[in-house]
Amino acid sequence: MPTIKDVAKYAGLSRTTVSRVINDQPYVSDEKRQCVLKAMEELGYVPNSSARRLRSQKTETLAVLLPRITNPFFSHLIEAMEIKASQWGYQVIICQTHESEQKEQDYLELLRTKQVDGVIMTAVHNDWEVIESYRECGPIVVCNENIEEAQVPFIYVNQEEAAYDATMHLIQQGCKNISFLSGDDDSNVSAYRRSGFLKALQESSLPFLPNASYANAIDVNSGREIFRELRRLNHPIDGVFTGSDEVAAGMIYEAIKEGVRVPEDMSIIGFDNQSISMLMSPSITTVEQPVQDMGEKCVEVLIDQIEHKHRSVREDHVFEHELKVRNSTFQEIALVNS
């Protein structure tokens, strides 16, 4: 591979001049610039990106931390982020934490070691003071969470209101014994959803059923298992807030196998309006989050901080959720799904 030295020799110019052209710096005549570019092309010289990056102190790379890419909510979010980032000339590294506090910290080290220019966290597993210590190394934007004490940009929907709306819908359909599922009991999202869930129960004078409350409801298989566990309870359950379309789909799959009618015997509500929620029979009532808009906003806010080298204080970008009523909670009429 040719080096800067080779280019300089070929062009009959100094290495400083060649270096100035490569780094797009001033004080080089157009004639010399053309001469260097021609030499680079003829020798097939390509600037080493590590060297260029070392000089510019930029990697043009963003890291997105997420629990797991196989959750369609995250793959759609990533897709929107990646398209937006690539329009700005940035690459996206995807880092799966699998909800591990240690892995989350390992990936945040990418900021400290200057391997990325900024980080988007789509979930937060460590205490905020741990995250905070990485902020001096580069900008962090948080998506899909809302941590009150943190002074960074947050992009999210109001999970408390979303869970409240979903639970009120179950109650309006006549559910009185409602199970609450969540993906990760320690997460902020789960805490807000639980709070909205409890608020709806309280306003309707319905009891919270701790025995029918499960964490780790994350995918189709956990939905199937939890359905079987719910059936073993003495207490009959007539409604489930799942927090996930995949969990809801797994529950409906088991319900059909067991001859439990959805929604007549049990109403089940999902979250995220993934394609599975439309495709299941019965189709799944769910809460839509504007994933694409949220993903794009994260990248915009982060790149703005990187390019203008500023750290914002607290910034809230709250997006609207929407309840999509389908057949897993509502049997009155045949609904046409779009």
Add this chain to the structure above:
Amino acid sequence: MPTIKDVAKYAGLSRTTVSRVINDQPYVSDEKRQCVLKAMEELGYVPNSSARRLRSQKTETLAVLLPRITNPFFSHLIEAMEIKASQWGYQVIICQTHESEQKEQDYLELLRTKQVDGVIMTAVHNDWEVIESYRECGPIVVCNENIEEAQVPFIYVNQEEAAYDATMHLIQQGCKNISFLSGDDDSNVSAYRRSGFLKALQESSLPFLPNASYANAIDVNSGREIFRELRRLNHPIDGVFTGSDEVAAGMIYEAIKEGVRVPEDMSIIGFDNQSISMLMSPSITTVEQPVQDMGEKCVEVLIDQIEHKHRSVREDHVFEHELKVRNSTFQEIALVNS
């Protein structure tokens, strides 16, 4: 942020000695090494990764090129790759090509500019001679394709045999007018599948129906559209090879809406054994590829080439596919799906 100079001053040693310790080089006494490490720790010095990488000429980063991350086949493949890579201390950059030849080349430039140590391509959109020109810049491994003239490692299932088996299954169920769908008419996977499909028809003396053949069958929505187009044909179709569980799910969704019975009026077969194939009613007969094993093998082969700085000649790692018979093609008995 402290620099090497600061560390040297604090430790009372030369910058050369500090640099040797950082880069794990010999000729430093244990005593001095301890002294430098202590100074680094007390000052909070972190080696700049671009600098370290520039020295080692390694980025410890792999790029995985894929059409779209929202296809669950790819998100599961990526998950397996990312877990394996992280065990070896490598990061994974995910690059979505959206089937664009230009984007594919843009991402291959990552090799030339030394931003990644190696590339895994999970689809190939350019002619191989274009790809070949990037090989001098670093190792390339191809997953999910088999390009005869290419001298790189290939990890794949035999798509021709898989499509043959799936089509023979449709024929054994009594289908006589079978539609062939594919995701990308230009891709090698599509060509092999088409060849297996044609072979099964030929052996069974059945005609190929060019009017009932569609490319761009990539997701639920395209499955829905193609179903509606098939219904507008004068020729009644009683079997569909979709090449995708999501496409099959979209078709079944429309079939139910239109009162077309699956499999009685039309048998539909998917591909990949994604969770949607088990969850749909009727459940979807499909072809399983061992995604996790394939993803892990790709990373193993690539890292082996990176770490031992060798470029293999042709290498074939062929994995077995498996036909999963479910209700979208088979109505005789109630099948229990696992």
